[in-house]
Amino acid sequence: MFDPVSVAKCDSYSIEDVRPALKEVLDNIGGLEFVKPGMKVGIKANLITALEPGKAGTTHPALLRELSILLTDLGAEVVIGDSPGELYNQAVLDRVYRVCGLTDMVKELSGERKVRLNDDFSISNAVFPEAESIKTFIYTGWLDKVDAIIDFCKLKTHAMMGFSCAVKNMFGTVPGTTKPEYHMRFPEERAFANMMVDLNEYFKPVLYVVDAVDGMEGNGPTMGDKRHVGALLASKRPYALDMACADIIGMGLSDCAILGAAYERGLGPKTVAEVDIVGRVSLSDVKIPDFHRATSHQSITFEGEGIGWKIAAWAVKTVFNARPQVKAAECISCKKCYETCPAKAITMVPYTKKVNGTEKEITIPSIDRSKCIKCFCCQEYCLVGAMKVQENPIGKFIKGLQKS
Ligand code: SF4
Ligand code: SF4
Secondary structure, eight states, X not given: OOOOEEEEEOOOSSHHXXXXXXXXXXXXXXXXXXXXXXXXEEEEEOOOSSOOGGGSSSOOHHHHHHHHHHHHHTTOEEEEEOOOSSOOSHHHHHHHHHHTTHHHHHHHHXXXXXXEXXXXXXXXXXXXXXXXXXXXXXXXXXXXXXXXXXXXXXEEEETTTEEXXXXXXXXXXXXXXXXXXXXXXXXXXXXXXXXXXXXXXXXXXXXXXXXXXXXXXXXXXTSSEEEEEEEEEEESSSHHHHHHHHHHTTOOGGGOHHHHHHHHTTSSOSSGGGOOEESSOOHHHHOOTTOOOOSOOOOOOOOOSSHHHHHHHHHHHHHHSOEEEEOGGGOOOOOHHHXXXXXXXXXXXXXXXXXXXXXXXXXXXXXXXTTOOOOOHHHHHOTTSOEEEEOOHHHXXXXXXXXX
């Protein structure tokens, strides 16, 4: 049996709703029993980029505030941190903390309590022979200086991985600009998913909490739409928890390579029926049957022996799988996609854009399809939503057949 998953209803981010809901979801699993006075606890939030809390792309400050209060009431010191997909330094993090609503929140608490935002930007090296994918890697050194890690993630759709939740959140342990390198090291979806599992097995957070009060649907993980779910979830391990969260938004094992990787390694369940839900709230109480997915990211599997099959598989994958596509009219020429692309598949090319009735010369991204590894970093880091995931109708049809 897998670690129990606790669910509590939480209607809004007001203190009146957050306080009892967080207490309930943690009490159901004895979530803070590990805390000892004087202990330093690191909360690994999801601060993917500088997004205001109302955009539903980052862990909400009201929840981080309340968890910090509970921890410091037990005598712990709290450090909140993450590494967004940009340069990992004070200037970038100051902006991210401020926009994500954490600077003021921590300032208010730190008068009376030992709560702070991470300002240690050192890098550490890991050797992890037991890993499936990533046996050596670098990570954000602040995690070495805490006694326990809590993963406080956000429930969101994700173009490459289907959805982003507890397991995926630990990718933020990899320093920002190194993330694209790791996409190149593990371009295949399953190897990438195994890397996520490896990171969780290496850091072994003592507790996972999911902010599913407002989730993100559609074009996640940064430019999707806010969707009210009204729930908090928690567990001491991430795999059954992710399966429960997937179920809330109408997904399952076949929709997310991370769930598949965890199941194959004996760490996670195959179906939600194997998940032990504790507390007075059931998954069906908070389920959102029409939660909009990210445009399908998943590879069409097309396997067989011999050169003929291999050529056919290459042709099918290349032609029919979903791919990134810029919407030129929405592009503001910020070059973020160009700078982020791990495969160096993007060049900026001239384009004439009409702005307020006048023509303006800008550059927009052009993608070399032969180099593109379909990691969708360009879509993830385009903060105006100009980079879309375009699904081929025939590919969609084939994937539908493969699932049925
Ligand atoms: S073009 Fe986009 S999806 Fe393709 S490799 Fe570059 S970042 Fe990844
Ligand atoms: S597609 Fe998005 S990220 Fe790329 S240049 Fe245009 S606005 Fe910037």
